[in-house]
Amino acid sequence: MSATLLHGGAIVDPVAGTTAPGDVLIRDGMIAALGPEAAAAAGDADLIDVSGCRVAPGFIDIHTHVFDRPGAASSRLPADRVGVRQGVACLVDAGSAGAATIDEFPTAVHATQRTPAFALVNVGSPGVRDTDGGHSSRPELVSLEATVRAVERHRGWVRGIKVQASHSHTGEYGLTAVAVARQAADRTGLPLMMHIGNGPPALEDALAHLRAGDIVTHAFHGKPGGALTAGGAPLPALVDAVARGVIVDIGHGRSSFAFATAERALAAGLPVHTISTDIHRGNVDGPVVSLARTMTKLMLLGLSVEEAVRAVTVTAARALRLDGDGFGTLAVGRPAHVTVFRVSEEQCTLEDAEGERRVAECSIVPVAAYVAGERFAVEAPI
Numbered sequence: 001m002s003a004t005l006l007h008g009g010a011i012v013d014p015v016a017g018t019t020a021p022g023d024v025l026i027r028d029g030m031i032a033a034l035g036p037e038a039a040a041a042a043g044d045a046d047l048i049d050v051s052g053c054r055v056a057p058g059f060i061d062i063h064t065h066v067f068d069r070p071g072a073a074s075s076r077l078p079a080d081r082v083g084v085r086q087g088v089a090c091l092v093d094a095g096s097a098g099a100a101t102i103d104e105f106p107t108a109v110h111a112t113q114r115t116p117a118f119a120l121v122n123v124g125s126p127g128v129r130d131t132d133g134g135h136s137s138r139p140e141l142v143s144l145e146a147t148v149r150a151v152e153r154h155r156g157w158v159r160g161i162k163v164q165a166s167h168s169h170t171g172e173y174g175l176t177a178v179a180v181a182r183q184a185a186d187r188t189g190l191p192l193m194m195h196i197g198n199g200p201p202a203l204e205d206a207l208a209h210l211r212a213g214d215i216v217t218h219a220f221h222g223k224p225g226g227a228l229t230a231g232g233a234p235l236p237a238l239v240d241a242v243a244r245g246v247i248v249d250i251g252h253g254r255s256s257f258a259f260a261t262a263e264r265a266l267a268a269g270l271p272v273h274t275i276s277t278d279i280h281r282g283n284v285d286g287p288v289v290s291l292a293r294t295m296t297k298l299m300l301l302g303l304s305v306e307e308a309v310r311a312v313t314v315t316a317a318r319a320l321r322l323d324g325d326g327f328g329t330l331a332v333g334r335p336a337h338v339t340v341f342r343v344s345e346e347q348c349t350l351e352d353a354e355g356e357r358r359v360a361e362c363s364i365v366p367v368a369a370y371v372a373g374e375r376f377a378v379e380a381p382i
């Protein structure tokens with residue numbers, strides 16, 4: 001029997017939005033005790049000093065590209081590089097694979113990486129092309145039946161449908177792929193994540209296909225035709241989508257997060273429900289770098305630490321039904337998926353996808369991730 005006591009830190013409760021001193025006892029991969037009882041119940045547990053740190057449910061990044069196939073020239077990253085090595089306990093690959101390629105996901109990712117990885121099936125059968133661009137959502141590549149069958153083959157780790165609704169991925173074909181993705185989501189009972197960017201299609205038309213529980217990613221990109229009208233007000237169609245329960249996701253990426261857009265959107269009352277990176281080889285060295293840095297950017301715009309943690313834990317878990325796998329919250333009797341992090345008060349310069357730089361007064365610095373109680377120290381730049 002193995003046991004570890006995370007001692008001397010402060011526990012972040014993303015549901016309550018609070019942080020309070022407390023220990024965490026992990027035994028046999030599960031949370032055995034939290035708070036004042038933990039030290040008393042620790043017995044001969046290994047003691048890990050986490051004083052000065054915060055202990056949170058394991059961070060989840062719901063928009064990544066980690067379908068890294070050995071031998072294939074690829075923009076994708078190994079999951080652990082942006083997962084446990086950066087303090088992230090769970091990743092969702094957002095449509096790197098479609099019906100024609102997703103059968104390779106277990107051998108390429110699950111068999112070689114330690115970070116728990118889930119996937120969204122791209123309605124374009126090749127998935128996102130290995131290099132950026134490429135019209136993965138062209139009609140001849142989109143198949144409702146093949147997408148539904150791909151989900152049915154991999155129900156255990158496929159948690160949604162992905163569609164790219166922007167000109168760079170659909171060319172002149174507009175909403176055809178979105179309509180097929182809508183049907184695939186309905187047939188499989190899974191949420192739909194929709195990438196937005198340059199039109200066509202117009203954002204209003206694309207958003208009309210989303211229902212409660214669906215996700216709009218790249219929500220605060222800086223291109224024309226996004227979350228704000230030309231006059232800078234929130235797009236009414238997006239306000240309506242939020243009101244009916246559509247989830248607003250960051251999906252930073254190389255060209256899909258602008259401080260100016262996000263700042264105006266937040267000031268106008270639009271929410272950030274989930275924070276994700278859209279991380280791949282083309283942005284991991286900047287401007288994205290990590291989930292932690294993306295969280296820090298949203299904190300710079302006014303989110304509290306607890307709000308940023310909520311966006312990568314309980315909200316992310318519920319959005320893609322990862323809570324049933326033990327992700328999203330810390331509770332006695334549940335798997336010990338944990339992120340330990342510091343809030344650094346050193347100034348740091350942050351760059352958005354438009355090249356705008358701002359200076360943050362504090363930042364999230366992960367120290368370690370625990371996956372079912374197994375510790376992974378942070379080793380990659382954050």
Ligand SMILES: [Zn+2]
Nearest residue numbers: 063064094278
């Ligand atoms: Zn992406």
